[in-house]
Amino acid sequence: MPEISIYNLEMTDRSQLNAKPQSNGLTLIEAKVKQYQFNRFLYQFVGAAWEWIDKLTWTNSQWQAYSEADNLHLYVAYVDGAPAGYFELQQQENGNVEIMYFGLAERFIGRGFGGYLLTQAIEHAWSLPDTQRVWVHTCSLDHPSALHNYQARGFILFRTDIETQTTS
Numbered sequence: 001m002p003e004i005s006i007y008n009l010e011m012t013d014r015s016q017l018n019a020k021p022q023s024n025g026l027t028l029i030e031a032k033v034k035q036y037q038f039n040r041f042l043y044q045f046v047g048a049a050w051e052w053i054d055k056l057t058w059t060n061s062q063w064q065a066y067s068e069a070d071n072l073h074l075y076v077a078y079v080d081g082a083p084a085g086y087f088e089l090q091q092q093e094n095g096n097v098e099i100m101y102f103g104l105a106e107r108f109i110g111r112g113f114g115g116y117l118l119t120q121a122i123e124h125a126w127s128l129p130d131t132q133r134v135w136v137h138t139c140s141l142d143h144p145s146a147l148h149n150y151q152a153r154g155f156i157l158f159r160t161d162i163e164t165q166t167t168s
Contacts, residue, residue, distance in 0.1 A: 011155050020115030022112070026117060029075070031075070035067070036066070042101075047103065072090050073124070073128070075120065079113070084107075
């Protein structure tokens with residue numbers, strides 16, 4: 001059975017951010033009106049190419065509880081009016097903020113948006129009240145440049161886990 005590497009990365013000080021300020025035409029809007037259907041759409045829209053399957057079996061109630069929680073913040077990236085990607089920030093205990101989901105839709109990969117979008121995610125995470133640590137995890141199924149992008153922005157790898165992928 002294939003093995004999947006899970007990479008856990010963190011940033012413990014805002015000064016670690018190596019920002020990429022060029023937007024290349026990408027605009028970012030916070031979705032202040034919480035609608036679980038939108039989170040589910042973005043999860044499927046962006047995640048299909050990377051085998052994001054964990055939440056595909058969730059019920060509407062599960063999506064609503066997750067997406068409409070007060071501690072979850074959704075930001076959507078657009079290019080020329082079209083959704084191009086998104087990220088979700090989850091405020092957790094002890095000043096931790098996790099970048100729960102981050103990604104670009106396939107059509108927008110390779111156009112110089114990833115570094116800027118990740119910079120925005122990190123800056124917004126640090127701007128949340130009482131943030132002491134920003135962290136994220138990615139895996140070997142993700143885009144080949146994902147881990148490099150996280151590290152290039154200043155994240156430090158603190159743990160790697162190995163999971164065995166089961167097939168049905």
